[in-house]
Amino acid sequence: MSSVNDALWQQLTEAEKADLLAQHAARNPATETPLLVESFADLVARDFPPQQFLVDGLIPAGQLIMLGGRGKAGKSWLVLQLIAAIDGGAPFLGHATQRGRVLYLALEDGRRRLNQRPKIMRWTPSADVDIAFKIGTFDAGGQGLAHIRQAIAARGYDLVVIDTLVKTLSGSADENNNTYMAAICNDLADMAHDSGAAILIVHHTSKQLVENPFDALRGASAIRNAYDVGMMLVRKHGEKEATLYTEARDFDLEDVTIRQIEGGAGWEYVGDASAVVRQRAGRVAADIVQLHGDGFTADELAELTGKTAHAIRASMKTAIKHGLVESRRVQLDGSRQWVDQFHLTAEGRQLWGRQL
Template sequence: MKSRVARFPKKTSNRSSSSDGLTTFSANDLQAMEFPPLEFLVEGLITEGLTLLAGKPKMGKSWMALDIAMSVAIGCDALGDRACKKGTTLYCALEDNPRRLRRRMAHVYGDQATWPKNFHFTTQMKKLDDGGSEQLEDWFQEHRPSLIIIDTLVCVRSASKRRTEYEADYATLAPLQRLAGEYGIAIIIVHHQRKMGSEDPLDTVSGTTGLSGGVDNILILDRKSHGVTLYGRGREMDDIDITVELNDGYWRILGDSDAVKISSQRRAIIDVLKSAERPMGPKEISEALDRPQDSVRQLLTSMAKDGEVKKQTRGKYESP
């Protein structure tokens, strides 16, 4: 992956700089700059830069990180249907050991003759502010990876003496963001959600807003009524809201969350009608599902057009 560096115009007469002052550029200079398009390492999900992948304990974050790393190393689709650019990967599995990693790999990918040589692991790493960032940069210089995953943040952050928790959180991620930006690579750091929920998924990240402010992109694994969602927001990429499913160590994308949610509601209505073994009206169905009557009535109309339910007299429905 190439570093996304702007090309300044040859004439920069409006720019001013000094050894001790600011280096500036005019709006006219900015207009003439050329930037390459945003590059995705994993289509629609992972760009170059620093990404925070957060979720509650036992949500399967490490399984997802492993799938992304393996998919990039091989150059196959990640999470079932997202194309990857092939490249060298480093997975810092700092809460694991080689025995557990081998068992996990064999469970998902089989005990095949050869796993990719460009997929590297480490289970030990220094704190980022105590030599860890230098370890990563030295390793990068030798192997030139496209992707580095650190699992988890707590293993590489140090107790900071900075004035505020926000400053400490922001400073923790600064070396990783610098490394990702300078070399045009993707770095994913795995983290936890706090216990309390929030309307905005980003507010569930454990720690201060210094963490969300210190990264380029955030991915949140969260459990909803219709399943597990992967919500994403980035500085340059479009928002992500998809439903995903973990099955025996393997994550796959089910589709856009709104579409999956509607599909799950349709299945719930069909189950209610089958259980009742008699025609039911929208009010009865909404009470059985504890959902608004108007939304159930609208959904029943669509389902009748699609042949999923059969409308009887007096506005009642049954399973066809």
């Protein structure tokens, strides 16, 4: 302490000194919290119960989950479908679920939209699902994080959905600031770990093309570092199918293909992540037949397209599997040779018509 500061300190009353010391301790909590050590051997000797799941093998209890995707990819439909499954104990994308209490922070959608969507899904929410459309900010002195912690303690929520992260930030927030976002996301992770509730954050992605879909998460890298389970919904414009990429700290996950239900009312499980690739290949084959006409052989289509006959046959095989193309075995005029000619099916014509 400098001589000037020391002189000022001596002029303070004992009450004023105590008040200043209390303020300093509040701003610097580490000064009041000693280092807590424990025996590593004792920790390893303990028996912890198995990890509990709200959605078997996908949504663990007591962990922070992030669902990312571009705008209008179908993220809000997916989380609403998850909430409905937890509410009723129904399967979610082919996974068994445990019934539980849910808090849904629908910060992007209004009351009218969320009045209609459950009706489209033919789901009537039970009294175990609560919803809120506004919350205090998670930064700039807002009480949003404290309010969630209090709500979990008071209501015993098993799942809290925050849709979306950006809607919890003040206008002055910088989501690219690692220090800033780490404080928020780590607080949410601690909240999940301490309470046993799963906390799911919905977040947007950037428009940049990246090899790893999780690298497209918008904002600071601290966001990705904080969550325990990550899910990324990736869908090409105009397609009903999407890939749900997944990653987790404590258990293995597989990427899957899901398809938007007719009318857009949620998603259904299709297969592993390669399924969407196979379906796209089938569409390409259907496009080739439509553009060049019915009744061509693989060799003829290869000559027309510049592809190899082997590649054409592989594409047609995929298209046939998905009911977009059919193969008709015919004998060439004046020859004993039989060949396969490819024709669009009614479904293939309908698909191609939708793409126009």
